[in-house]
Amino acid sequence: MRSIILRTMTMYLLPLLLIFSVFLLFRGHNHPGGGFVGGLVASAAYSLYLLGFGIDKVRSIFRIQPIKVLAFGLFLAASSTVFPIFFGKPLMTGVWYEHKLPIVGSLGTPTVFDTGVYFTVLGVTLNIIFTLFEDKE
Amino acid sequence: MNSILAMPVVFPLFTGIIMLFFWKHRQIQRIINFLGSTATLALAIYLTWYIKTSGIQCLYIGAWKAPFGIIFTADLLTMTMILVSGIIGFATSIYSLGTMDETREHFGYYPLLQIMIMGINGSFMTGDLFNMFVWFEVLLISSFSLVALGGERSQLEGAIKYVILNLLSSSLFVVGVGILYGITGGLNMADLARKIPMLPNQGIVNVMAMFFLISFGIKAAIFPLFFWLPASYHTPPAAVSAIFAGMLTKVGVYALFRVFTLIFVTNVAFTHTIIIIIAMLTMLSGVLGAASQMEFRRILSFHIISQIGYMILGLGLMTPLGIAGGVFYIFHHIIVKTNLFFVSGVVNELKGTYLLKKLGGVLKLYPLLGLLFLIPALSLGGVPPLSGFWAKYTVAVAAVEKGEYLALAVSLFVGLLTLFSMIKIWNEVFWKEQKAEFAAEQQALRQLPKFKIAMMFVPIILLAAITLFIGLNPEPFLDYANEAAQQLLNPSIYINAVLGGAQ
Numbered sequence: 060m061r062s063i064i065l066r067t068m069t070m071y072l073l074p075l076l077l078i079f080s081v082f083l084l085f086r087g088h089n090h091p092g093g094g095f096v097g098g099l100v101a102s103a104a105y106s107l108y109l110l111g112f113g114i115d116k117v118r119s120i121f122r123i124q125p126i127k128v129l130a131f132g133l134f135l136a137a138s139s140t141v142f143p144i145f146f147g148k149p150l151m152t153g154v155w156y157e158h159k160l161p162i163v164g165s166l167g168t169p170t171v172f173d174t175g176v177y178f179t180v181l182g183v184t185l186n187i188i189f190t191l192f193e194d195k196e
Numbered sequence: 197m198n199s200i201l202a203m204p205v206v207f208p209l210f211t212g213i214i215m216l217f218f219w220k221h222r223q224i225q226r227i228i229n230f231l232g233s234t235a236t237l238a239l240a241i242y243l244t245w246y247i248k249t250s251g252i253q254c255l256y257i258g259a260w261k262a263p264f265g266i267i268f269t270a271d272l273l274t275m276t277m278i279l280v281s282g283i284i285g286f287a288t289s290i291y292s293l294g295t296m297d298e299t300r301e302h303f304g305y306y307p308l309l310q311i312m313i314m315g316i317n318g319s320f321m322t323g324d325l326f327n328m329f330v331w332f333e334v335l336l337i338s339s340f341s342l343v344a345l346g347g348e349r350s351q352l353e354g355a356i357k358y359v360i361l362n363l364l365s366s367s368l369f370v371v372g373v374g375i376l377y378g379i380t381g382g383l384n385m386a387d388l389a390r391k392i393p394m395l396p397n398q399g400i401v402n403v404m405a406m407f408f409l410i411s412f413g414i415k416a417a418i419f420p421l422f423f424w425l426p427a428s429y430h431t432p433p434a435a436v437s438a439i440f441a442g443m444l445t446k447v448g449v450y451a452l453f454r455v456f457t458l459i460f461v462t463n464v465a466f467t468h469t470i471i472i473i474i475a476m477l478t479m480l481s482g483v484l485g486a487a488s489q490m491e492f493r494r495i496l497s498f499h500i501i502s503q504i505g506y507m508i509l510g511l512g513l514m515t516p517l518g519i520a521g522g523v524f525y526i527f528h529h530i531i532v533k534t535n536l537f538f539v540s541g542v543v544n545e546l547k548g549t550y551l552l553k554k555l556g557g558v559l560k561l562y563p564l565l566g567l568l569f570l571i572p573a574l575s576l577g578g579v580p581p582l583s584g585f586w587a588k589y590t591v592a593v594a595a596v597e598k599g600e601y602l603a604l605a606v607s608l609f610v611g612l613l614t615l616f617s618m619i620k621i622w623n624e625v626f627w628k629e630q631k632a633e634f635a636a637e638q639q640a641l642r643q644l645p646k647f648k649i650a651m652m653f654v655p656i657i658l659l660a661a662i663t664l665f666i667g668l669n670p671e672p673f674l675d676y677a678n679e680a681a682q683q684l685l686n687p688s689i690y691i692n693a694v695l696g697g698a699q
Binding site for chain 2: 124126127129130131133134137140141144148149150151152153
């Protein structure tokens with residue numbers, strides 16, 4: 060499926076979808092959205108690119124092994140649950156930075172956890188899709 | 197705060213995650229896995245000492261007070277299980293270095309192992325019934341992968357039976373949890389223990405109790421529900437089947453001990469009589485099944501079932517001595533059974549088969565291995581002064597005190613037959629001359645690298661030493677088990693520790 064329409068559209072859609080996924084991630088704390096949806100949108104962006112340009116091209120713009128992304132996400136999420144212990148609070152208690160940041164909004168361990176979920180979902184999905192396409196070619 | 201209670205879960209989790217960063221780097225994964233399980237073992241020892249000296253401790257996850265949030269609770273029974281899971285995790289990590297093949301290591305054997313240990317520890321630690329279901333799923337999903345990892349034909353056949361029956365058990369569990377929530381409005385175990393005696397309709401409590409008995413019974417492999425176990429445990433590599441044989445069924449036994457000493461104690465005459473009857477049938481069917489088998493690991497698998505019977509018998513008696521015997525039995529059994537599976541794996545490495553008919557003459561080749569087999573085997577059969585003798589003795593005395601003479605007779609008879617099975621393995625594998633035609637074809641396999649041999653023998657010697665130590669020095673262990681039984685039989689201690697004096 061190397062249609063010129065898909066290729067041209069993907070060139071524009073990829074950055075847009077990635078930005079949108081980050082928007083969803085940070086909006087997610089009190090509104091619909093969040094790490095899971097954000098991760099799915101981001102992996103959808105790369106999947107579209109893959110459909111348009113093929114596996115080698117995707118690998119050249121996404122150089123990290125997906126499993127490393129997955130590991131990074133898990134590490135981030137797991138760290139955010141342990142973090143409160145250093146403040147003398149039980150595991151998984153929410154710890155918040157008191158000031159609001161631009162873009163991110165309020166920053167705290169749940170935000171970090173959500174970011175971890177984002178990367179985990181991205182890593183898992185890309186790992187599956189990359190594996191499937193490699194077998195084919 | 198008590199955040200250290202969560203560490204038996206957090207340590208394996210981080211070990212697993214860090215290994216993911218080194219995907220396809222075998223050597224680094226092996227080192228991290230070893231370090232991680234050593235840390236978990238050290239933590240388990242420290243925690244056991246901590247709980248022993250300071251009594252039952254709770255951790256309110258996310259600072260949500262019980263009974264609303266999820267809590268981790270550690271009493272002495274929990275700590276027994278955490279400690280033994282630390283020991284077995286450590287021993288299996290070393291043993292895997294010697295026996296695991298490269299393909300499996302490449303496809304995430306070590307991360308899966310750590311995540312399974314995390315699930316096991318989580319289900320011991322949690323004080324919330326639904327949370328226990330979640331931990332069960334964590335450990336089951338990774339165990340599904342472990343049992344099928346490698347994708348040999350026989351493995352997949354065993355995996356299907358294992359997966360389907362365990363999923364059935366999980367769905368019964370979650371249905372039971374749902375109904376229990378519907379009638380009591382709580383899932384915190386201490387809260388349930390407080391609410392259930394006050395329910396007007398005690399009939400439905402019995403129904404619930406049976407739901408949980410069946411669901412945990414499938415996982416623990418009790419009498420009519422054990423068929424998945426001998427069908428699947430002999431298929432994966434020895435290291436995997438050893439940790440499965442040691443820990444996984446005992447998670448079910450632990451859950452039975454927990455709910456039938458804490459929650460379902462309002463109608464002991466009904467529920468615990470059923471447990472005693474099931475225990476006797478479990479012992480008998482397991483040991484008779486083993487008598488007819490001629491494959492090393494299948495015999496051992498059937499013996500897991502018969503030994504589960506003893507533990508459940510201790511629970512069914514519901515006397516201090518009975519429960520203490522059950523706790524002691526769990527501890528002793530996990531170590532002994534894992535060790536026997538380790539030995540079977542070594543024999544397989546040397547001879548390339550698990551079939552008794554094709555084996556023989558191992559004693560002449562490796563006299564040390566013969567000795568290391570005899571220690572756990574005789575302990576399993578209950579020969580004094582090894583650990584199994586004290587475990588069986590305690591349960592038997594408890595049965596006499598309660599007046600359950602039939603259970604006593606069954607347990608002694610089963611002990612005898614267990615010994616018979618162990619002697620059968622001894623004769624066939626170690627003692628008899630091997631038939632010449634099989635000896636010739638296995639000649640090539642005998643040359644193993646030194647490192648491999650060391651990594652296989654170290655954990656076996658370690659576990660055999662623990663067995664001997666318990667056997668020659670049972671007093672502190674029995675004291676500990678008695679104390680654990682006291683806690684289990686006085687649920688008010690547990691309830692007060694979790695819910696506080698305000699209730």
